Structures are given as structure tokens and as C-alpha cells.
Amino acid sequence: GDSVTQMEGPVTLSEEAFLTINCTYTATGYPSLFWYVQYPGEGLQLLLKATKADDKGSNKGFEATYRKETTSFHLEKGSVQVSDSAVYFCALKRAQAGTALIFGKGTTLSVSS
Amino acid sequence: GAGVSQSPSNKVTEKGKDVELRCDPISGHTALYWYRQSLGQGLEFLIYFQGNSAPDKSGLPSDRFSAERTGGSVSTLTIQRTQQEDSAVYLCASSLAGVASYEQYFGPGTRLTVT
Numbered sequence: 001g002d003s004v005t006q007m008e009g010p011v012t013l014s015e016e017a018f019l020t021i022n023c024t025y026t027a028t029g030y031p032s033l034f035w036y037v038q039y040p041g042e043g044l045q046l047l048l049k050a051t052k053a054d055d056k057g058s059n060k061g062f063e064a065t066y067r068k069e070t071t072s073f074h075l076e077k078g079s080v081q082v083s084d085s086a087v088y089f090c091a092l093k094r095a096q097a098g099t100a101l102i103f104g105k106g107t108t109l110s111v112s113s
Numbered sequence: 114g115a116g117v118s119q120s121p122s123n124k125v126t127e128k129g130k131d132v133e134l135r136c137d138p139i140s141g142h143t144a145l146y147w148y149r150q151s152l153g154q155g156l157e158f159l160i161y162f163q164g165n166s167a168p169d170k171s172g173l174p175s176d177r178f179s180a181e182r183t184g185g186s187v188s189t190l191t192i193q194r195t196q197q198e199d200s201a202v203y204l205c206a207s208s209l210a211g212v213a214s215y216e217q218y219f220g221p222g223t224r225l226t227v228t
Contacts, residue, residue, distance in 0.1 A: 036219075043117075044204065044219040089156065100146055100158035100172065101206075101217060 002027040006090045006104035013080055013111050021075040021107045023064075023090035031092040033057075033066050033073040034101065038087045047075075047088070080111045115139065117220035119205050125226045126195055134190045134223045138207030145188050146208075146217060147180060151201035159203075162188065163210070195227045 006023040013019060025033065035047040035057070048057030050066035050073065057064050062077045073090060090104040118137045126132050138145050147159040158172040162182040173179070177196075182188040192199055202224050206217040 043221040044206075046216050046218075049216070091156075100148070100161055100169075101156075102158070103156035105155040 002031070002092060002094065002102050004090050004092055004102055004104040006088075006107055008105070008107065010108040010110055013109070015082055015111055015113050016079045017111075019075070019077040019080045019084075019109065021088055021090075021109070023073045023075065023104060025071050025073065025090075025092050027071075027092055027094060029095050030068075031094050033064070034091040034093070035062070035064055035073070035075050036089040036091060036103075038089070038106075040086065044089070080109070082111050082113050085109055085111045117205055117207050117218050119203075119220040119223050121223060122221065123224045123226075125228060128197060128227055129194055131191065131193045132195055132225065134192075134203050134225070136188045136190070136205030136207075136220060138186065138188070138205070139218055140186075142207035142209055142218075143185065144208045144210050144215075144217075145182060146206045147188070147190050148204040148206065149201045150204055150222070154201075156204070159190070192225075195225075197227050200225055200227045 003026045032051045034049045036044045037047045038044050048059040050057040053068035055066045064073050064075045087106045087108050089106045091101045093101050120135045143164045145162040150156050160180045161169040177193045180190045202222040204222045205220045208215040208217045
């Protein structure tokens with residue numbers, strides 16, 4: 001079945017460091033891909049998305065490119081801030097209407113000043 | 114505008130008791146999802162409602178779990194005879210429709226603890 005695999009955490013970085021969180025997926029067809037973020041004490045929020053191959057999603061300095069050839073959707077940010085400390089979830093949704101999100105296990109990011 | 118709301122925010126119950134969790138989706142959103150977030154399993158899909166169609170119950174872990182959605186709006190997730198492994202955060206999400214690219218908006222969740 002469809003699945004999402006993302007790198008295990010926690011990831012600990014200093015402020016202004018470069019961030020990469022790897023995400024790969026297994027799916028039939030052409031799913032849409034998402035990164036969700038969960039800040040401490042808050043609910044899940046959509047961070048960015050891409051709906052077709054080679055699309056780049058971006059938001060708040062974060063970027064991810066839909067790579068069909070490598071079935072990947074890695075999350076990157078050039079310079080992290082303390083406020084980026086959160087749990088990040090990679091997810092996919094199949095193209096058919098009515099299918100739920102399939103999430104990776106989540107990666108905890110901790111940024112120190 | 115108002116987001117997805119869930120109640121209660123926290124629920125502690127004794128093993129064997131029934132619990133009801135409530136979700137109020139964003140007005141106008143026809144699609145509603147329930148997910149469960151637990152330490153060992155991550156985020157798992159439970160059930161999906163779209164308009165007046167029959168719900169997709171494929172994610173419900175056992176027949177102790179059920180859900181309904183009244184009037185195409187509010188949804189209630191019921192867990193009967195709760196077990197300790199049911200302890201988790203239960204998340205509700207809604208979207209304009211079930212289309213793949215439509216964003217799902219999540220509520221803050223209900224943290225269920227079964228003692």
C-alpha cells in the first residue's frame with residue numbers, strides 16, 4: 001500500500017543552520033504531497049504542498065520539490081530560526097477524491113540560539 | 114474565520130467506559146476526516162465523510178469505534194468499552210471537498226487518556 005518514510009529525529013540545529021528533512025514515498029499514480037508542521041501545544045498546520053512532478057512548494061522560507069524519479073519530497077530551509085522548532089510531517093494524498101492523508105511518522109526539529 | 118473546533122480538549126476515562134468526541138468543521142466544508150495520533154503509530158486515518166455519501170470507515174481499528182455526522186456538519190466519534198491502547202490524540206480535519214489538492218484544516222485535537 002501507499003506509504004511515506006521520513007528521517008527519524010530528533011534533529012538538533014543551531015540558529016541559522018541549513019535544514020534538510022528527507023521524505024520518500026511509495027504510491028501508485030500521481031499523489032499530491034504535503035508538509036505539515038505541529039508547533040508545541042498547537043494543531044497541525046499545512047506548511048507547503050505540491051500537486052505534480054517537478055512542482056516546488058514554498059512557505060516561510062521552507063521549500064520542497066516533488067521528485068517523481070526519486071519518489072522524494074525533501075524539506076529544506078536555508079537558515080532556521082528558534083521559532084522553527086516543531087514536529088514536521090510529510091504526507092501524501094492519492095489523486096482519487098475521498099482519500100485521506102497518509103503521514104510519515106514525523107521529525108522533531110529543535111533549534112537553539 | 115472560525116477554524117475546526119474539537120471538544121473536549123482533554124478526556125480521562127476509565128478502561129471499559131464509553132467516550133464521545135466532538136468535531137465542528139469549518140462552515141461550508143463538505144469533507145470531514147478523523148485521524149488518531151499516538152506515540153507508537155504516528156498519525157493514522159480513521160474515517161472520512163463526504164457530503165451525504167456513505168462514510169469511508171476503512172481506518173477504524175475495531176468495531177468499538179464508530180462515528181456519525183449529523184446534517185453534514187458536526188461529527189461525533191464514539192469509542193465503546195475503551196482500552197488503554199485507545200489513549201491517543203484524536204484529530205479532526207475538514208476540507209472543501211475530497212479533492213486531492215484541497216487543504217485539510219485540522220482542529221486542536223482531543224487528548225484521550227484511558228486509565
